[in-house]
Amino acid sequence: MSHSTVDAYPGVAGVVAAASAFVRFRPGLCTLRVVGRSREGRPLYLLTVGRDRPRVRNVLVVAGPHSDERVGAASALRIAERVALDPQLHVGSGAAWHFLLCLDPDGTLRSETGPAVRRTPAEHFRHAYRPPADEQPEWAPSIRPPQDQLPESQALTGLIDELRPELQCSLHGNDIGGSWIQLTRDLPGLAEALGKLSAERDVPVQTGTYDALYWRSSGPGVYLMPGPGERAQFDSLPEDVSRSTWIRPHTYGGMTALFEVPMWASPGVSDSSPHPDPARALADVAALLRHQSGLARTMLSEVRQLPPPGADGARLLRIADGLVAMGPRVADEWERLHPSPVRLSRAHVAALDIAARRMSLRAVGALLQLLAASEDPPARLLLLKGVRRLSRWAEDLAAGHGLTWLPVPVQVDLQTETVLTTFRLLR
Incomplete structure:
Protein backbone atom coordinates (compact mmCIF):
# COMPACT_ATOMS: atom_id res chain seq x y z
CA MET A 1 0.00 0.00 0.00
CA PRO A 267 -2.84 33.09 3.53
CA GLY A 268 -5.24 35.49 5.25
CA VAL A 269 -6.26 32.94 7.91
CA SER A 270 -2.74 33.05 9.39
CA ASP A 271 -2.56 36.84 9.88
CA SER A 272 -2.81 37.30 13.66
CA SER A 273 -2.35 41.08 13.58
CA PRO A 274 -5.26 43.10 15.06
CA HIS A 275 -7.90 44.10 12.54
CA PRO A 276 -7.87 47.92 12.17
CA ASP A 277 -11.67 48.29 11.94
CA PRO A 278 -13.46 45.13 13.13
CA ALA A 279 -16.87 46.81 13.46
CA ARG A 280 -16.89 47.85 9.81
CA ALA A 281 -15.54 44.47 8.69
CA LEU A 282 -18.17 42.55 10.66
CA ALA A 283 -20.94 44.71 9.25
CA ASP A 284 -19.66 44.11 5.71
CA VAL A 285 -19.46 40.34 6.21
CA ALA A 286 -22.95 40.26 7.76
CA ALA A 287 -24.34 42.27 4.85
CA LEU A 288 -22.71 39.89 2.35
CA LEU A 289 -24.17 36.87 4.15
CA ARG A 290 -27.68 38.38 4.21
CA HIS A 291 -27.46 39.29 0.51
CA GLN A 292 -26.28 35.87 -0.66
CA SER A 293 -28.66 34.05 1.68
CA GLY A 294 -31.50 36.10 0.22
CA LEU A 295 -30.60 35.09 -3.32
CA ALA A 296 -30.30 31.45 -2.25
CA ARG A 297 -33.70 31.72 -0.53
CA THR A 298 -35.26 32.98 -3.78
CA MET A 299 -33.75 30.06 -5.66
CA LEU A 300 -35.04 27.67 -3.01
CA SER A 301 -38.55 29.08 -3.44
CA GLU A 302 -38.34 28.56 -7.20
CA VAL A 303 -37.20 24.97 -6.71
CA ARG A 304 -40.14 24.28 -4.39
CA GLN A 305 -42.54 25.21 -7.21
CA LEU A 306 -41.21 22.35 -9.36
CA PRO A 307 -42.56 18.78 -9.24
CA PRO A 308 -41.88 17.11 -5.88
CA PRO A 309 -38.37 15.62 -5.68
CA GLY A 310 -37.55 12.03 -4.80
CA ALA A 311 -35.91 10.85 -1.58
CA ASP A 312 -32.50 12.35 -2.37
CA GLY A 313 -34.15 15.55 -3.57
CA ALA A 314 -36.03 15.91 -0.28
CA ARG A 315 -32.75 15.43 1.57
CA LEU A 316 -31.05 18.12 -0.50
CA LEU A 317 -33.99 20.47 0.04
CA ARG A 318 -33.59 20.06 3.79
CA ILE A 319 -29.89 20.91 3.55
CA ALA A 320 -30.52 24.05 1.50
CA ASP A 321 -33.44 25.11 3.69
CA GLY A 322 -31.34 24.81 6.85
CA LEU A 323 -28.48 26.85 5.42
CA VAL A 324 -30.78 29.57 4.07
CA ALA A 325 -32.56 29.87 7.42
CA MET A 326 -29.28 29.96 9.33
CA GLY A 327 -27.71 32.77 7.26
CA PRO A 328 -29.62 35.77 8.70
CA ARG A 329 -29.28 34.45 12.28
CA VAL A 330 -25.53 34.07 11.90
CA ALA A 331 -25.28 37.55 10.34
CA ASP A 332 -27.07 39.05 13.34
CA GLU A 333 -24.66 37.34 15.72
CA TRP A 334 -21.62 38.53 13.81
CA GLU A 335 -22.76 42.13 13.96
CA ARG A 336 -23.06 41.77 17.74
CA LEU A 337 -19.43 40.66 17.94
CA HIS A 338 -18.38 44.31 18.33
CA PRO A 339 -17.31 44.96 20.98
CA SER A 340 -16.09 41.38 20.97
CA PRO A 341 -15.10 39.19 23.91
CA VAL A 342 -12.34 37.99 21.59
CA ARG A 343 -9.63 40.26 20.23
CA LEU A 344 -10.47 40.11 16.53
CA SER A 345 -7.52 39.69 14.21
CA ARG A 346 -7.34 39.90 10.44
CA ALA A 347 -7.35 36.08 10.47
CA HIS A 348 -10.65 36.02 12.39
CA VAL A 349 -12.31 38.35 9.90
CA ALA A 350 -10.92 36.39 6.94
CA ALA A 351 -12.29 33.16 8.43
CA LEU A 352 -15.74 34.71 8.96
CA ASP A 353 -15.79 36.02 5.39
CA ILE A 354 -14.92 32.55 4.08
CA ALA A 355 -17.60 30.98 6.28
CA ALA A 356 -20.24 33.45 5.03
CA ARG A 357 -19.48 32.74 1.37
CA ARG A 358 -19.23 28.99 1.98
CA MET A 359 -22.66 28.87 3.64
CA SER A 360 -24.38 30.28 0.56
CA LEU A 361 -22.26 28.21 -1.83
CA ARG A 362 -23.28 25.03 -0.02
CA ALA A 363 -26.95 26.00 -0.17
CA VAL A 364 -26.87 26.69 -3.91
CA GLY A 365 -24.73 23.59 -4.51
CA ALA A 366 -27.34 21.39 -2.83
CA LEU A 367 -30.07 22.89 -5.00
CA LEU A 368 -28.00 22.33 -8.14
CA GLN A 369 -27.58 18.66 -7.26
CA LEU A 370 -31.34 18.39 -6.93
CA LEU A 371 -32.00 20.18 -10.22
CA ALA A 372 -29.41 18.10 -12.09
CA ALA A 373 -31.58 15.01 -11.60
CA SER A 374 -34.60 16.59 -13.32
CA GLU A 375 -35.45 16.70 -17.03
CA ASP A 376 -38.24 19.24 -16.47
CA PRO A 377 -37.59 22.31 -18.73
CA PRO A 378 -38.14 24.90 -15.94
CA ALA A 379 -35.71 22.92 -13.79
CA ARG A 380 -33.08 22.95 -16.56
CA LEU A 381 -33.40 26.73 -16.93
CA LEU A 382 -33.09 27.20 -13.18
CA LEU A 383 -30.07 24.87 -13.19
CA LEU A 384 -28.25 27.02 -15.75
CA LYS A 385 -29.02 30.18 -13.79
CA GLY A 386 -27.83 28.57 -10.56
CA VAL A 387 -24.60 27.30 -12.12
CA ARG A 388 -23.73 30.83 -13.27
CA ARG A 389 -24.42 32.23 -9.80
CA LEU A 390 -22.40 29.57 -8.01
CA SER A 391 -19.49 30.01 -10.44
CA ARG A 392 -19.48 33.78 -9.90
CA TRP A 393 -19.58 33.43 -6.12
CA ALA A 394 -16.80 30.82 -6.15
CA GLU A 395 -14.62 33.02 -8.38
CA ASP A 396 -15.12 35.96 -6.01
CA LEU A 397 -14.14 33.77 -3.07
CA ALA A 398 -11.01 32.50 -4.81
CA ALA A 399 -9.92 35.97 -5.91
CA GLY A 400 -10.67 37.65 -2.59
CA HIS A 401 -8.77 35.12 -0.50
CA GLY A 402 -5.86 34.24 -2.80
CA LEU A 403 -6.68 30.54 -2.88
CA THR A 404 -4.00 28.00 -3.81
CA TRP A 405 -4.86 24.35 -4.37
Whole structure:
Protein backbone atom coordinates (compact mmCIF):
# COMPACT_ATOMS: atom_id res chain seq x y z
CA MET A 1 0.00 0.00 0.00
CA SER A 2 2.24 2.78 -1.28
CA HIS A 3 1.69 6.50 -0.89
CA SER A 4 -0.27 7.68 -3.93
CA THR A 5 1.06 10.58 -5.98
CA VAL A 6 -2.26 11.02 -7.80
CA ASP A 7 -3.86 14.41 -7.12
CA ALA A 8 -7.27 12.94 -6.28
CA TYR A 9 -9.07 11.52 -3.26
CA PRO A 10 -9.63 7.75 -3.17
CA GLY A 11 -13.21 6.50 -3.32
CA VAL A 12 -14.91 4.55 -0.55
CA ALA A 13 -14.62 1.26 -2.44
CA GLY A 14 -10.97 1.87 -3.29
CA VAL A 15 -10.07 2.52 0.34
CA VAL A 16 -11.63 -0.76 1.46
CA ALA A 17 -9.89 -2.65 -1.36
CA ALA A 18 -6.52 -1.14 -0.40
CA ALA A 19 -7.06 -2.02 3.26
CA SER A 20 -8.02 -5.61 2.34
CA ALA A 21 -4.84 -6.02 0.29
CA PHE A 22 -2.81 -4.48 3.10
CA VAL A 23 -4.12 -7.06 5.58
CA ARG A 24 -3.40 -9.99 3.24
CA PHE A 25 0.27 -9.03 3.13
CA ARG A 26 0.51 -8.61 6.93
CA PRO A 27 -1.80 -11.29 8.37
CA GLY A 28 -0.04 -11.48 11.74
CA LEU A 29 -0.06 -7.75 12.35
CA CYS A 30 -3.21 -6.39 10.70
CA THR A 31 -6.90 -7.25 10.69
CA LEU A 32 -9.99 -5.84 8.99
CA ARG A 33 -13.50 -6.21 10.41
CA VAL A 34 -16.95 -4.67 10.17
CA VAL A 35 -17.99 -2.76 13.31
CA GLY A 36 -21.41 -1.52 12.21
CA ARG A 37 -23.53 -0.42 9.28
CA SER A 38 -24.66 2.94 7.95
CA ARG A 39 -28.24 4.16 7.68
CA GLU A 40 -28.35 2.74 4.15
CA GLY A 41 -26.78 -0.56 5.16
CA ARG A 42 -23.17 0.02 4.08
CA PRO A 43 -20.50 -1.65 6.25
CA LEU A 44 -18.25 0.42 8.52
CA TYR A 45 -14.77 -1.10 8.30
CA LEU A 46 -12.12 -1.04 11.02
CA LEU A 47 -8.49 -1.70 10.07
CA THR A 48 -6.27 -2.62 13.04
CA VAL A 49 -2.47 -2.49 13.04
CA GLY A 50 -0.78 -4.01 16.10
CA ARG A 51 -1.33 -7.11 18.19
CA ASP A 52 -3.84 -7.25 21.00
CA ARG A 53 -2.13 -7.88 24.34
CA PRO A 54 -2.58 -6.96 28.00
CA ARG A 55 -2.34 -3.25 28.83
CA VAL A 56 -2.22 -2.25 25.18
CA ARG A 57 -2.44 1.47 24.43
CA ASN A 58 -5.17 1.88 21.82
CA VAL A 59 -5.25 4.69 19.28
CA LEU A 60 -8.49 5.19 17.33
CA VAL A 61 -8.31 7.07 14.01
CA VAL A 62 -11.65 8.16 12.53
CA ALA A 63 -11.78 9.01 8.82
CA GLY A 64 -14.71 10.47 6.92
CA PRO A 65 -16.65 12.09 9.78
CA HIS A 66 -17.81 14.76 7.33
CA SER A 67 -18.79 13.42 3.93
CA ASP A 68 -17.38 16.38 1.98
CA GLU A 69 -13.98 16.16 3.73
CA ARG A 70 -12.39 13.25 1.90
CA VAL A 71 -8.71 13.51 2.77
CA GLY A 72 -9.07 11.46 5.96
CA ALA A 73 -9.42 8.04 4.32
CA ALA A 74 -6.22 8.51 2.32
CA SER A 75 -4.44 9.75 5.46
CA ALA A 76 -5.71 6.76 7.46
CA LEU A 77 -4.22 4.34 4.93
CA ARG A 78 -0.95 6.25 4.91
CA ILE A 79 -0.73 6.31 8.73
CA ALA A 80 -1.51 2.58 8.85
CA GLU A 81 1.35 1.90 6.47
CA ARG A 82 3.75 4.04 8.50
CA VAL A 83 2.75 2.29 11.72
CA ALA A 84 3.13 -1.19 10.20
CA LEU A 85 6.61 -0.38 8.91
CA ASP A 86 7.87 1.12 12.18
CA PRO A 87 7.77 -1.26 15.19
CA GLN A 88 8.38 1.70 17.50
CA LEU A 89 4.90 2.94 16.62
CA HIS A 90 3.22 -0.29 17.74
CA VAL A 91 5.06 -3.03 19.64
CA GLY A 92 7.83 -0.67 20.77
CA SER A 93 5.35 1.74 22.33
CA GLY A 94 2.87 -0.87 23.51
CA ALA A 95 0.25 0.50 21.10
CA ALA A 96 -2.35 -0.83 18.70
CA TRP A 97 -3.83 1.44 16.05
CA HIS A 98 -7.43 1.16 14.85
CA PHE A 99 -8.59 2.95 11.70
CA LEU A 100 -12.31 3.50 11.08
CA LEU A 101 -11.94 3.92 7.34
CA CYS A 102 -15.11 5.95 6.69
CA LEU A 103 -17.63 6.98 9.34
CA ASP A 104 -20.19 8.28 6.82
CA PRO A 105 -19.96 6.15 3.66
CA ASP A 106 -23.49 7.09 2.52
CA GLY A 107 -22.70 10.79 2.35
CA THR A 108 -19.13 10.30 1.11
CA LEU A 109 -20.35 8.32 -1.90
CA ARG A 110 -22.61 11.24 -2.80
CA SER A 111 -19.59 13.57 -2.65
CA GLU A 112 -17.72 11.37 -5.14
CA THR A 113 -19.81 12.67 -8.06
CA GLY A 114 -18.27 15.25 -10.35
CA PRO A 115 -14.62 15.58 -11.45
CA ALA A 116 -12.32 13.19 -9.60
CA VAL A 117 -9.09 15.13 -9.99
CA ARG A 118 -8.33 18.60 -8.73
CA ARG A 119 -11.76 20.23 -8.77
CA THR A 120 -12.16 23.98 -8.93
CA PRO A 121 -13.89 25.65 -5.96
CA ALA A 122 -17.07 25.92 -8.06
CA GLU A 123 -16.95 22.20 -8.92
CA HIS A 124 -16.34 21.34 -5.29
CA PHE A 125 -19.36 23.22 -3.96
CA ARG A 126 -21.55 22.02 -6.81
CA HIS A 127 -20.87 18.33 -6.11
CA ALA A 128 -19.92 18.06 -2.42
CA TYR A 129 -22.53 16.59 -0.12
CA ARG A 130 -22.67 17.76 3.51
CA PRO A 131 -25.71 16.80 5.61
CA PRO A 132 -27.12 18.93 8.44
CA ALA A 133 -25.44 18.63 11.85
CA ASP A 134 -28.02 16.18 13.21
CA GLU A 135 -27.05 13.76 10.41
CA GLN A 136 -23.30 14.08 11.03
CA PRO A 137 -22.23 11.11 13.19
CA GLU A 138 -19.81 12.99 15.48
CA TRP A 139 -22.24 15.85 16.18
CA ALA A 140 -25.53 13.93 16.13
CA PRO A 141 -25.35 12.64 19.74
CA SER A 142 -25.37 16.25 20.93
CA ILE A 143 -28.52 17.10 18.97
CA ARG A 144 -30.69 14.01 18.55
CA PRO A 145 -32.63 12.39 21.43
CA PRO A 146 -31.00 9.28 22.95
CA GLN A 147 -33.64 6.97 21.47
CA ASP A 148 -33.02 8.27 17.92
CA GLN A 149 -29.26 8.03 17.41
CA LEU A 150 -27.66 7.38 14.03
CA PRO A 151 -26.28 3.85 13.58
CA GLU A 152 -22.93 5.42 12.59
CA SER A 153 -22.83 7.33 15.89
CA GLN A 154 -23.74 4.18 17.80
CA ALA A 155 -20.97 2.25 16.04
CA LEU A 156 -18.41 4.92 16.92
CA THR A 157 -19.42 5.24 20.57
CA GLY A 158 -19.50 1.46 20.87
CA LEU A 159 -15.99 1.29 19.45
CA ILE A 160 -14.76 3.90 21.92
CA ASP A 161 -16.31 1.91 24.76
CA GLU A 162 -14.66 -1.28 23.48
CA LEU A 163 -11.19 0.14 22.83
CA ARG A 164 -11.03 2.82 25.55
CA PRO A 165 -8.54 4.74 23.39
CA GLU A 166 -5.79 6.77 24.93
CA LEU A 167 -6.01 8.96 21.84
CA GLN A 168 -8.84 9.41 19.34
CA CYS A 169 -7.79 11.16 16.12
CA SER A 170 -10.56 12.63 13.98
CA LEU A 171 -9.40 13.39 10.44
CA HIS A 172 -11.03 16.47 8.94
CA GLY A 173 -10.31 18.59 5.87
CA ASN A 174 -11.53 22.15 5.66
CA ASP A 175 -12.20 23.25 2.10
CA ILE A 176 -10.58 26.70 2.46
CA GLY A 177 -8.11 27.99 5.05
CA GLY A 178 -5.07 26.50 6.74
CA SER A 179 -3.91 23.75 9.05
CA TRP A 180 -5.17 23.61 12.62
CA ILE A 181 -5.93 21.21 15.45
CA GLN A 182 -8.69 21.00 18.07
CA LEU A 183 -7.93 19.25 21.36
CA THR A 184 -10.04 18.08 24.27
CA ARG A 185 -6.91 18.36 26.45
CA ASP A 186 -3.80 20.44 25.98
CA LEU A 187 -0.68 18.80 24.61
CA PRO A 188 2.44 20.94 25.13
CA GLY A 189 4.70 21.24 22.11
CA LEU A 190 2.00 20.49 19.52
CA ALA A 191 1.63 24.08 18.29
CA GLU A 192 5.36 24.34 17.60
CA ALA A 193 5.30 21.02 15.76
CA LEU A 194 2.28 22.04 13.69
CA GLY A 195 4.00 25.28 12.72
CA LYS A 196 7.13 23.47 11.58
CA LEU A 197 5.31 20.76 9.64
CA SER A 198 3.05 23.31 7.94
CA ALA A 199 5.90 25.69 7.06
CA GLU A 200 7.84 22.84 5.44
CA ARG A 201 4.87 22.30 3.11
CA ASP A 202 4.00 25.98 2.53
CA VAL A 203 0.65 25.62 4.29
CA PRO A 204 -0.61 28.52 6.44
CA VAL A 205 -1.43 27.80 10.07
CA GLN A 206 -4.97 28.97 10.78
CA THR A 207 -4.88 31.41 13.72
CA GLY A 208 -8.49 32.55 13.35
CA THR A 209 -11.49 30.25 12.85
CA TYR A 210 -15.27 30.40 12.66
CA ASP A 211 -15.62 27.05 14.44
CA ALA A 212 -13.41 27.85 17.42
CA LEU A 213 -13.73 31.62 17.73
CA TYR A 214 -14.38 31.48 21.48
CA TRP A 215 -11.94 28.69 22.30
CA ARG A 216 -8.65 29.12 24.11
CA SER A 217 -5.48 28.56 22.12
CA SER A 218 -2.36 26.86 23.44
CA GLY A 219 -0.35 28.16 20.50
CA PRO A 220 -0.86 29.15 16.85
CA GLY A 221 -3.35 26.80 15.22
CA VAL A 222 -4.07 24.67 18.31
CA TYR A 223 -7.45 25.20 19.99
CA LEU A 224 -8.70 23.73 23.26
CA MET A 225 -12.32 22.63 23.42
CA PRO A 226 -14.21 24.57 26.09
CA GLY A 227 -15.12 22.99 29.40
CA PRO A 228 -18.58 22.83 30.96
CA GLY A 229 -20.16 26.27 31.25
CA GLU A 230 -17.68 27.92 28.88
CA ARG A 231 -18.84 29.62 25.67
CA ALA A 232 -18.32 27.13 22.86
CA GLN A 233 -19.74 28.66 19.67
CA PHE A 234 -22.39 30.89 18.16
CA ASP A 235 -25.92 30.52 19.53
CA SER A 236 -27.28 29.99 16.00
CA LEU A 237 -25.46 26.65 15.73
CA PRO A 238 -27.22 23.59 17.21
CA GLU A 239 -24.15 21.53 18.08
CA ASP A 240 -22.91 20.96 21.64
CA VAL A 241 -19.22 20.12 21.95
CA SER A 242 -19.64 18.65 25.44
CA ARG A 243 -22.03 15.95 24.15
CA SER A 244 -20.19 15.09 20.93
CA THR A 245 -18.31 11.83 20.36
CA TRP A 246 -15.05 13.73 20.90
CA ILE A 247 -15.57 13.82 24.65
CA ARG A 248 -16.38 10.14 25.14
CA PRO A 249 -12.72 8.95 25.46
CA HIS A 250 -12.48 11.08 28.60
CA THR A 251 -14.62 8.45 30.35
CA TYR A 252 -11.59 6.17 30.11
CA GLY A 253 -8.87 8.73 30.72
CA GLY A 254 -8.23 9.37 27.00
CA MET A 255 -8.47 12.44 24.79
CA THR A 256 -9.43 13.48 21.26
CA ALA A 257 -7.59 15.53 18.65
CA LEU A 258 -9.17 16.84 15.42
CA PHE A 259 -6.78 17.42 12.55
CA GLU A 260 -7.72 19.94 9.85
CA VAL A 261 -5.86 20.39 6.57
CA PRO A 262 -7.12 22.60 3.73
CA MET A 263 -8.02 21.78 0.17
CA TRP A 264 -7.27 25.37 -0.84
CA ALA A 265 -4.80 27.33 1.25
CA SER A 266 -5.64 30.94 2.06
CA PRO A 267 -2.84 33.09 3.53
CA GLY A 268 -5.24 35.49 5.25
CA VAL A 269 -6.26 32.94 7.91
CA SER A 270 -2.74 33.05 9.39
CA ASP A 271 -2.56 36.84 9.88
CA SER A 272 -2.81 37.30 13.66
CA SER A 273 -2.35 41.08 13.58
CA PRO A 274 -5.26 43.10 15.06
CA HIS A 275 -7.90 44.10 12.54
CA PRO A 276 -7.87 47.92 12.17
CA ASP A 277 -11.67 48.29 11.94
CA PRO A 278 -13.46 45.13 13.13
CA ALA A 279 -16.87 46.81 13.46
CA ARG A 280 -16.89 47.85 9.81
CA ALA A 281 -15.54 44.47 8.69
CA LEU A 282 -18.17 42.55 10.66
CA ALA A 283 -20.94 44.71 9.25
CA ASP A 284 -19.66 44.11 5.71
CA VAL A 285 -19.46 40.34 6.21
CA ALA A 286 -22.95 40.26 7.76
CA ALA A 287 -24.34 42.27 4.85
CA LEU A 288 -22.71 39.89 2.35
CA LEU A 289 -24.17 36.87 4.15
CA ARG A 290 -27.68 38.38 4.21
CA HIS A 291 -27.46 39.29 0.51
CA GLN A 292 -26.28 35.87 -0.66
CA SER A 293 -28.66 34.05 1.68
CA GLY A 294 -31.50 36.10 0.22
CA LEU A 295 -30.60 35.09 -3.32
CA ALA A 296 -30.30 31.45 -2.25
CA ARG A 297 -33.70 31.72 -0.53
CA THR A 298 -35.26 32.98 -3.78
CA MET A 299 -33.75 30.06 -5.66
CA LEU A 300 -35.04 27.67 -3.01
CA SER A 301 -38.55 29.08 -3.44
CA GLU A 302 -38.34 28.56 -7.20
CA VAL A 303 -37.20 24.97 -6.71
CA ARG A 304 -40.14 24.28 -4.39
CA GLN A 305 -42.54 25.21 -7.21
CA LEU A 306 -41.21 22.35 -9.36
CA PRO A 307 -42.56 18.78 -9.24
CA PRO A 308 -41.88 17.11 -5.88
CA PRO A 309 -38.37 15.62 -5.68
CA GLY A 310 -37.55 12.03 -4.80
CA ALA A 311 -35.91 10.85 -1.58
CA ASP A 312 -32.50 12.35 -2.37
CA GLY A 313 -34.15 15.55 -3.57
CA ALA A 314 -36.03 15.91 -0.28
CA ARG A 315 -32.75 15.43 1.57
CA LEU A 316 -31.05 18.12 -0.50
CA LEU A 317 -33.99 20.47 0.04
CA ARG A 318 -33.59 20.06 3.79
CA ILE A 319 -29.89 20.91 3.55
CA ALA A 320 -30.52 24.05 1.50
CA ASP A 321 -33.44 25.11 3.69
CA GLY A 322 -31.34 24.81 6.85
CA LEU A 323 -28.48 26.85 5.42
CA VAL A 324 -30.78 29.57 4.07
CA ALA A 325 -32.56 29.87 7.42
CA MET A 326 -29.28 29.96 9.33
CA GLY A 327 -27.71 32.77 7.26
CA PRO A 328 -29.62 35.77 8.70
CA ARG A 329 -29.28 34.45 12.28
CA VAL A 330 -25.53 34.07 11.90
CA ALA A 331 -25.28 37.55 10.34
CA ASP A 332 -27.07 39.05 13.34
CA GLU A 333 -24.66 37.34 15.72
CA TRP A 334 -21.62 38.53 13.81
CA GLU A 335 -22.76 42.13 13.96
CA ARG A 336 -23.06 41.77 17.74
CA LEU A 337 -19.43 40.66 17.94
CA HIS A 338 -18.38 44.31 18.33
CA PRO A 339 -17.31 44.96 20.98
CA SER A 340 -16.09 41.38 20.97
CA PRO A 341 -15.10 39.19 23.91
CA VAL A 342 -12.34 37.99 21.59
CA ARG A 343 -9.63 40.26 20.23
CA LEU A 344 -10.47 40.11 16.53
CA SER A 345 -7.52 39.69 14.21
CA ARG A 346 -7.34 39.90 10.44
CA ALA A 347 -7.35 36.08 10.47
CA HIS A 348 -10.65 36.02 12.39
CA VAL A 349 -12.31 38.35 9.90
CA ALA A 350 -10.92 36.39 6.94
CA ALA A 351 -12.29 33.16 8.43
CA LEU A 352 -15.74 34.71 8.96
CA ASP A 353 -15.79 36.02 5.39
CA ILE A 354 -14.92 32.55 4.08
CA ALA A 355 -17.60 30.98 6.28
CA ALA A 356 -20.24 33.45 5.03
CA ARG A 357 -19.48 32.74 1.37
CA ARG A 358 -19.23 28.99 1.98
CA MET A 359 -22.66 28.87 3.64
CA SER A 360 -24.38 30.28 0.56
CA LEU A 361 -22.26 28.21 -1.83
CA ARG A 362 -23.28 25.03 -0.02
CA ALA A 363 -26.95 26.00 -0.17
CA VAL A 364 -26.87 26.69 -3.91
CA GLY A 365 -24.73 23.59 -4.51
CA ALA A 366 -27.34 21.39 -2.83
CA LEU A 367 -30.07 22.89 -5.00
CA LEU A 368 -28.00 22.33 -8.14
CA GLN A 369 -27.58 18.66 -7.26
CA LEU A 370 -31.34 18.39 -6.93
CA LEU A 371 -32.00 20.18 -10.22
CA ALA A 372 -29.41 18.10 -12.09
CA ALA A 373 -31.58 15.01 -11.60
CA SER A 374 -34.60 16.59 -13.32
CA GLU A 375 -35.45 16.70 -17.03
CA ASP A 376 -38.24 19.24 -16.47
CA PRO A 377 -37.59 22.31 -18.73
CA PRO A 378 -38.14 24.90 -15.94
CA ALA A 379 -35.71 22.92 -13.79
CA ARG A 380 -33.08 22.95 -16.56
CA LEU A 381 -33.40 26.73 -16.93
CA LEU A 382 -33.09 27.20 -13.18
CA LEU A 383 -30.07 24.87 -13.19
CA LEU A 384 -28.25 27.02 -15.75
CA LYS A 385 -29.02 30.18 -13.79
CA GLY A 386 -27.83 28.57 -10.56
CA VAL A 387 -24.60 27.30 -12.12
CA ARG A 388 -23.73 30.83 -13.27
CA ARG A 389 -24.42 32.23 -9.80
CA LEU A 390 -22.40 29.57 -8.01
CA SER A 391 -19.49 30.01 -10.44
CA ARG A 392 -19.48 33.78 -9.90
CA TRP A 393 -19.58 33.43 -6.12
CA ALA A 394 -16.80 30.82 -6.15
CA GLU A 395 -14.62 33.02 -8.38
CA ASP A 396 -15.12 35.96 -6.01
CA LEU A 397 -14.14 33.77 -3.07
CA ALA A 398 -11.01 32.50 -4.81
CA ALA A 399 -9.92 35.97 -5.91
CA GLY A 400 -10.67 37.65 -2.59
CA HIS A 401 -8.77 35.12 -0.50
CA GLY A 402 -5.86 34.24 -2.80
CA LEU A 403 -6.68 30.54 -2.88
CA THR A 404 -4.00 28.00 -3.81
CA TRP A 405 -4.86 24.35 -4.37
CA LEU A 406 -2.97 22.02 -2.02
CA PRO A 407 -2.33 18.76 -3.90
CA VAL A 408 -3.95 15.75 -2.26
CA PRO A 409 -0.59 13.98 -1.58
CA VAL A 410 0.55 17.10 0.31
CA GLN A 411 -2.71 17.19 2.30
CA VAL A 412 -2.22 13.53 3.20
CA ASP A 413 1.44 13.99 4.08
CA LEU A 414 0.74 16.94 6.40
CA GLN A 415 -2.15 15.20 8.16
CA THR A 416 -0.15 11.98 8.55
CA GLU A 417 2.88 13.67 10.05
CA THR A 418 0.75 15.74 12.42
CA VAL A 419 -1.07 12.67 13.74
CA LEU A 420 2.17 10.75 14.27
CA THR A 421 3.75 13.75 15.98
CA THR A 422 0.76 14.04 18.31
CA PHE A 423 1.11 10.37 19.26
CA ARG A 424 4.82 10.80 20.00
CA LEU A 425 4.17 13.89 22.12
CA LEU A 426 1.50 12.01 24.08
CA ARG A 427 4.05 9.32 24.92
